[in-house]
Amino acid sequence: MENRSLITIGLIALIGAALACSPFAAPTPTPTSVPTPTPPPPTPTVPPPSPTPTLPETVSLTVYNDSGVVICYLLISPTEEEEWGEDWLGPNEMIGVGGSYTLEVPPGTYDLMAADCESNQIDIEWRADLTEDMTWTVALDMLNPTGEPNFGMIDLEAGFELDPFSVVLTGGGAVDVGALDLGEECYGFASSAPDFRVYWSGASDNLRFFFVAASMEDDATLIVNDPGTEWHCSDDFGSTLNPLVDISNPLTGQYDIWVASFGADTYVDGVLYVTEKDYSPENLPAQGGVLFQDDFSDPNSGWSVTTYDDGSSVGYADGSYVVRSTVAGEITRGVSGRDFADVVIDVDATQVLAPSNNNNAYGVYCRFQLGEGGGNAYAFLISGDGYYSIHRVVAGDYEPLVDWTSSDVIRQGNATNHIRAICNGGYLGMVVNGELLAGAYDTTYTSGDIGLVAAPLESEPTEIYFDNLVVTAP
Structure with a gap:
């Protein structure tokens, strides 16, 4: 029994082994790797729209x-x-x-x-x-001889006594002269309108124009259009950077003059000379002598001293000449009691009292003539709020030759401004704190006194202290 049992167990074992080796045996499943799921693409983030810029209403x-x-x-x-x-x-x-x-x-x-x-x-x-x-x-992209000159005009005739005639001006502008093909040495940048105009008459061997820049480092060119519409140009004369134009046997008529700088909309300050003599940038005329000066330390130097019923006054105080004006729109003036023709007037003017908005007018007279309605003169005025003007005064009425114009050059409020007024023939020029602000041309008055003036343009008074007055020949 035991042996059969063993045989039986062995047979079962053999059968099991055979089945295990049989091709019909159930295969052992091969493990299958589970793929890692691919995450869905991220939802794109849409940036918020840029705010539409808000435009101003105007x-x-x-x-x-x-x-x-x-x-x-x-x-x-x-x-x-x-x-x-x-x-x-x-x-x-x-x-x-x-x-x-x-x-x-x-x-x-x-x-x-x-x-x-x-x-x-x-x-x-x-x-x-x-x-x-x-x-x-x-701007016109051309030089326009019919334009109104920037710094005035004058009538000159052969043998004129003012020789050399001179005028302070600022040259430069937006017109590219070189692109106009006007001739040799005709280049630089100038304004469309002439800077100055000369009406010439009489017979002369030579008429000379030259320009001397205020700074030795400034370079300029000079362009002249003669009565025959011929162009004359110059760059450097001699060893200088200053230009000179000679015109032999000059025709009678209109000469238009431009001073050009070497950059668009850049400017050069200086003096234009007109002469029949041998003056040049290397042979400048002697400067005009001092005709009169006053530091107002002497209260008997001759200026008017008056106090008016309305509280306005002129007179000496604290080493200055003081003009106080109380009536809105009415000029109060003090005069020197002298007579001049062509002059350059330099003076320091200090505002010490003004309307709260600095709306006033103060400055100098040249060629003042006492007469009806307050007299006649040329008035060079600035204001405490930063404006300047040149007026012809006719019987007390102020006719603008250069209307009120603002400038950052003028020191506003209670401050000191240096005023220079140029009255040279028909040329009227105004320089404030060393910068040329305006020029005009008028021949109505040829001589007269000088004056220091002020007026409030509001109901509050104005008071100006004037000092360091110097009057020279042009």
Whole structure:
């Protein structure tokens, strides 16, 4: 029994082994690796939209007139429009030579056109981006002999006594003279309008123009258009950087003169000379002598001393000459009691009292003549709020030759400004704190006294202390 059992167990074992080796045996399953699931792509993050810039309701357009002619029409039209729109200046406004005008325009892209008083086009600016404040300088891309001179004009004839005639001016501008092909040495950048004009008469062997820059480092060119419309140009004369033009047997008529700098819209200060003699940048005329000076330390030096019923007064105080004026719009003046013809007047003027908004006027007279309504004179005035002007005074009425214009050169409020007034023939020039601000031409008055003047333009009084007065020949 035991043996059968063993056999049986062995048989079962053999059968089990055989089955294990049989091709029909159930295969052992091969482990299958489970793939790592691919994460879905991240949902793209959309950035928030950029805020739309907020445009102002209006922007400022400032138009400067450097064209040499008066602007009477200013057309501003959206670029997409086919026709020019209305005149933005209106019937009662114009922009004088050298003047400016600021207006408010809805933001956008515009075409701009300036025209003269006969509707002739002066300048155009296409597709101007007016989404922010903008300045547009109107200029002719040419030298315009018909333009109003920037610094005046004078009549001279052969053998003139003022020889050499001189005028302080500032040259330069936006016109590229070299691109105009006017001739040899005709280059640099100048204004469209002439800087100065001479009306010449009489027979002479030679008429000479030359310019001397205020700084030895400044370089300038000189351009002259003669009555025969011929152009004459010069760069450097001799060992200097200063230009000189000689015209033999000069024709009678109009000579227009430009001083050009060597950079667009850069400027050079100096003196233009006109002479029949041998003066030159290397042989300058002697400076004019002192005709009169006063530091006002002597209260008997001859100036008027008066106190008026309204509280206005003129007189000496604290080593100065003091002009106090109390009536709005009325000039109070003090005069020296002397007579001059052509002069350069230098004086320090200190405002010590003014209306709260500094709206006043003070400065100097030349060629004052006592007469009806307050007399006649040329007035060179500045204000405590930073403006300047030149007026012809006719029987007490003030006629602007250079209307009130603002300047950063003028020290505002209770401060000291140095005023220089030039009265040389028909030329009237105004220099404040060393910078030439204005020039004009007028021959109404040829001689008279000098004066120191002030006026409030509000109901509050003005008081000015004048000192260190020097009067020289031009």
